[in-house]
Amino acid sequence: FSASGNQMQSGSFEGSTQLQLENYASGIYFINLQTETAVETLKLMVE
Known part of the structure; x- marks a missing residue:
């Protein structure tokens, strides 16, 4: 998730959600x- 995480740090609420x-x-x-x-x-x- 690190790559998408960096993209989403533009600060859009939808992105962080x-x-x-x-x-x-x-x-x-x-x-x-x-x-x-x-x-x-x-x-x-058990077997």
């Missing part, structure tokens, strides 16, 4: 990824 949404979305994606990995690990341990 979109950047926050992108960071939020990537955070959720990362959490989902971690959860899936944990679930897969648990499945392996």
Whole structure:
């Protein structure tokens, strides 16, 4: 996100809001990824 972040420092409110949404979305994606990995690990341990 660093490249788009530098572009959006023109200070437009919409730009900063979109950047926050992108960071939020990537955070959720990362959490989902971690959860899936944990679930897969648990499945392996149960079998």
